[in-house]
Amino acid sequence: MKKSHKATVHIQVNDINEYSPVFKEKSYKATVIEGKKYDSILKVEAVDADCSFQFSQICNYEIVTPDVPFTVDKDGFIKNTEKLSYGKEHMYKLTVTAYDCGKNRASEDVLVKISVKPTCKPSWQGFNKRIEYEPGTGSLALFPSMHLETCDEPITSIRANVELETNHIGKGCDRDTYSEKSLHKLCGASSGTIELLPAPSNSANWTVGLPTDNGHDSDQVFEFNGTQAIKVPDGMVSTSLKEPFTISVWMRHGPGAHEKETILCNSDKTG
Template structure:
């Protein structure tokens, strides 16, 4: 059994004192030292890493940094090339769905870098969990006897970029108000954003872009009138509304809002005229084609209608009880 020094070397030494030989010659035994390398220790890395990568970039910022250590002593220079199994030759990422790779930046210090193999999209996947492992360079120049560290767990979150603009759920909205009233909310418009983070996917503000309108909108998209409206003054309003996400990115297309002003409701018959023009020979004619009963959303138990017609003639029309048939025909336009 050869003695082991605990630093990766086994020493074999032969030492002999000077001997005085016969005659005038001095015989000397040469000391021989043989060193055999032993790759005893595994590389060491942290047990857990947390990383952040911004989508559409490739470098992962890790905490703590990716560094592998090895306690084995270095092997001396072999020609111009130094071979050391204290050096870290590789990092390996384990995980079938992990789109990342790790590279060694400095073999001596064991520093590494974690990067994406391709584009990272936060909207597709917001976080990844996988394992990483460090490998030393082995005990021989060819890399034989490589030792590897334990598998560390890596959690990577994808940082969002404000790529998308808010989009309204509808291009047009409609609402109505009664004249003379001020409403807390007439209608609500809504917009959505496809970005993955709360900062960029949430809608933080709505704005009416049409100037000089008696309307206001809050951060939730509720539209209200700031003053009472008149049906006679303006029965219809058309306004444009835009939206902003929490990154202050504006909607590419505005929404159009139609607000109709309804007159004050008065129960009764509406849509009829007291005057009906009729010319002889016209035949039958509807008296009130547009007449309707306005109930103002009240319940109706029964309806009774009485219609009286009077002619505008000075003689108050065709009094059929006072004229002969020929006179009636002449008076009523038949002759």
């Protein structure tokens, strides 16, 4: 029995598209700043277990969620199609799928979360421009909740100027502009305010002998030269002051220096 020569047979195995794309991550997330258009926000990536070049390559990505301001290209890069607003939406949730070049869809779509961060400017925050204060109520914390927003930027120095203004016409408690009675009202003096140095009158005569600057009765200015004083009559001020009280004085010091000067005193009957 004769045999023929041995022959080599070449068998080509064609790959079939038996696997679907699988995303490398279970989910993706990113943060963007409002009012800005990005060339790329993040990249999603899927792989395919098929062996052939045709079926193992990812040819296309697609955003399944409708009506969202984002697109994804064939390489998986996601970008926004319009400027985003924090006031309109704080976070977008997108479902993205992938296709291999044999048009097999990903076995499981992936969730992409994109947070929108409001535009940040370094500034002082947490304070009110208007503050209500009732005279005689003691100290008041002006800015108890104030804080500096640094926008995660390094700060080398801080400088702040605080300027307080009244809502009155003019300059608020201005001694040179307003009369004594006007100042009581303007500066918020309480209704129980007592005038210790009133302009001389029939009912108030204890300032009669004091030298004056010849001003008007409503804003009389008295001069004390160090050799004289006045006594406020008994009964003008209560001797049982249980609550905190305030004494207000407008004074301009004259020439010369003294070791001791008494502005106001209260003593027993022996002096």
